[in-house]
Amino acid sequence: MNGYTLAFKPAIGLYGQHDPSAVLFDDGTPVFGIEEERLTREKHAPNTFPTNAINACLDYRDIELGDIDEIRLPYDPSLRSRIRSHYLTDAVRAPTLPRKLSALEQTLVTEVQSQFFPTRQVESRLELIGSxxxxxxxxxxxxxxAASAFHPSGFDDALVLTIDAKGEYDSTVVWRGDRNGLERVRTYEHPNSLGLFFAIVTEYLGYRMFNGEGKVMGLAPYGTENPEIERHLRNLIDVGASYDVTELTKRWGTGHGLELLTEVFDRPPKEDTDEFDQWEKDFAHTAQKLLEEIVLDIVEAHTDTVGSHNVALAGGVVLNCKLNKRVREAACVDDLFVQPVANDAGLALGAGWVGRPPETVDDLSTVYFGSSYKTETIEEILETSKLTYAEPANVEQYVADRLADGALVGWFQGRSELGPRALGSRSILADPRTADSRDRVNRFVKHREGWRPFAPSMLEDVASEYLVDGRPSPFMIEAFDVDPAKASELEAVVHPADNSTRPQTVREDQHERYYRLIKAFGERTGVPVVLNTSFNDNGEPIVEEPIEAIKDFYGMGLDLLVVGDFVLEKDATRQPTTREVGELVGSADPEPVTRERTTAIGNG
Structure with a gap:
């Protein structure tokens, strides 16, 4: 692969429904990548072509569409024909004759398009971008x-497992990865879908499919063993390496499964998520337990078959960090890599790597593939917005001290992250040492349920001190148990029900300013860890541009905002003066490198 390759995941027509993204490769190396939702400001950007993401990729290298050598799409609609009978059967199951006929017509139209005109819709959208x-x-x-999981893993060989709701015809696939690439070992065809199974569970508990699964995972530890719930679920599904969940998932979407759960448990789907009773917590616990049991059985059944005890995971289901913990801890697993952009947004990464020799792909240690903003651009935005701001000579020390004093901080630095996790570029930060930090961030900043836990960012070299079997984990994609002796130092970022956490470990070469901040906080408090959650309000995508960070800052219960080199304090009396900044960094220079604007907000 030479020159420019553009890989993108549409969410229209034959190409799925959610999480469109685009990644630009230069001679096989990803140089820029972004999700469409960051630019449209609609979570998951459903039913959307990634026009904005594609343009952002082109703008990054100041090129036009015609300068791209090849476009790669992570779907082959012609493969849908392998489960044509399922689509026809599903159409016939529609409840009334007019709906049956409409469904059959749509199935036939889709079949013709996928076989004879699979890229026509994509081509027409691209023609609007470039001639x-x-x-x-x-x-x-x-x-x-599979390529997104194996190629950047650093493994010479691995069992690769991809799990989501549905590809063209497959829902779970076991692969053998080695120096020659990827070989399909076993396929679980749709509708035998673990992704759809957990989506049905998610909607039964009041959340939306493809959006609330992580919340169900977080709710599960509050539940306990409930033999009645488990018995009913095991009667509906078969677990093990030859699992079968089609009794619940035989119809696309969640409607059939919800009707069946309602009938079996004599309880309707939950309508709100303000509070959960013990039965609902137990239901989440049991569903999570069965999901883990199935995936673990698949891994145990195939490590010897594949001939490797390294495991690489991708697909939307493996955003479930507690599931990943169980896989990592399995006796048959020597090492684990989980693609951090495991959902469909990460397909663009994999598409760019398919066909490349795995050893030519660099190990993945960061996902800072998005946009960054120059200091002068940020300052111009602040000036235009008539905002009071300062430029401390040592931003990291200033923010570390404010965090230690209990401030809630919006942190906007460097290139944005690709994927669903904020990793120190578009983050909200707080002191991890008290439960009060967790409660205040949930209530005043994220405006969400108070029971939901947060995650920490910690220096990589202290992971073994705070985590049981701690190791580098730079992506917040795996859970770990917290060392009981250290749990009291991390009350805000430890799950109250099971003493686990989902850490990001940080090295200086991964994100220099974020590393320095955490180090400074550790020097101030003795705890080189911060609470880190994504910089967005409830229900919106992570902020992408400085102006979005500013808007959220004033719409959320944050105390200060750090955008590049600049600090904005919501309480004007806290705004650092030139003298305070000089004293803060211990400078002997009577005129430290600092600037300050004191124009009041809203004044000309």
Missing amino acids: SVPPIERLAHHRCH
């Missing part, structure tokens, strides 16, 4: 997930 459309290659959905 010269490069050659388009279609790649199998799960193969792209």
